[in-house]
Amino acid sequence: MYFDSHTHLDDRAFDADREEILGNLKHYGVGWIMNVGCDEESSRRSVALAEQYPFVYAAVGSHPDAAAALDDKTLEVYRGLCANPRVRAIGEIGLDYHYEDVPRKIQQRCFERQLALAAELKLPVIVHEREAHEDGMAMIRNFPQVHGVFHCYSGSLEQAKELVRLGWYIGFTGVVTFKNARKAVQVAQWLPLERILIETDSPYMAPEPYRGRRNDSRYVPLVAQQIARLREVPPQTVEQATTENARRLFGITE
Ligand code: NI
Numbered sequence: 001m002y003f004d005s006h007t008h009l010d011d012r013a014f015d016a017d018r019e020e021i022l023g024n025l026k027h028y029g030v031g032w033i034m035n036v037g038c039d040e041e042s043s044r045r046s047v048a049l050a051e052q053y054p055f056v057y058a059a060v061g062s063h064p065d066a067a068a069a070l071d072d073k074t075l076e077v078y079r080g081l082c083a084n085p086r087v088r089a090i091g092e093i094g095l096d097y098h099y100e101d102v103p104r105k106i107q108q109r110c111f112e113r114q115l116a117l118a119a120e121l122k123l124p125v126i127v128h129e130r131e132a133h134e135d136g137m138a139m140i141r142n143f144p145q146v147h148g149v150f151h152c153y154s155g156s157l158e159q160a161k162e163l164v165r166l167g168w169y170i171g172f173t174g175v176v177t178f179k180n181a182r183k184a185v186q187v188a189q190w191l192p193l194e195r196i197l198i199e200t201d202s203p204y205m206a207p208e209p210y211r212g213r214r215n216d217s218r219y220v221p222l223v224a225q226q227i228a229r230l231r232e233v234p235p236q237t238v239e240q241a242t243t244e245n246a247r248r249l250f251g252i253t254e
């Protein structure tokens with residue numbers, strides 16, 4: 001069974017058929033999903049989904065796009081949600097310098113406060129880092145007791161090597177199936193098997209041959225199959241390892 005380690009099934013893109021998708025996941029070989037929050041609202045929705053379905057777990061947190069809205073009150077809400085045993089990570093949090101709608105200083109402050117919360121609550125983190133490689137690495141180095149995953153990885157092989165040294169995981173989406181995915185392919189080939197997570201990041205990032213369409217967790221096996229092809233191992237090897245990795249990172253024993 002596959003573990004989709006990063007999805008947004010609470011997104012309104014799924015309002016018409018969310019229950020149908022969740023009800024059918026086992027038929028596609030998907031046994032577990034981590035539903036990830038982006039702000040206070042989606043974090044609450046993630047926890048609600050996780051309470052409704054035994055194979056859904058939740059992460060709560062503010063994405064860099066929502067950094068300006070993170071205040072003491074939001075942090076208290078997250079702290080309260082984390083008391084729920086269905087919540088297994090703080091995420092997604094991080095830095096995104098691609099659009100810069102939110103000033104860098106504000107993103108950094110938001111990231112830092114949530115890394116501190118993860119340290120306090122002893123929870124792993126799910127990091128979104130885009131075009132902010134140097135600052136992202138500098139900030140996680142300040143929290144050596146916190147670890148987690150760099151999701152939808154877009155960094156270099158060098159950065160991946162440092163993340164592995166620091167005990168982190170790296171998450172791959174459908175991007176590894178794209179023709180122009182040179183860097184992600186290189187990292188997916190090099191990475192130790194016990195550091196790889198697979199994810200859909202649905203509704204975004206649909207793998208080939210569905211690129212550009214709405215994505216959902218049923219396509220996560222396509223990501224594993226592509227990684228298996230790149231590493232020249234049987235797909236079951238990647239399936240088993242990535243599921244074990246996600247369960248280890250998120251502390252899931254059931
Ligand atoms: Ni995401």
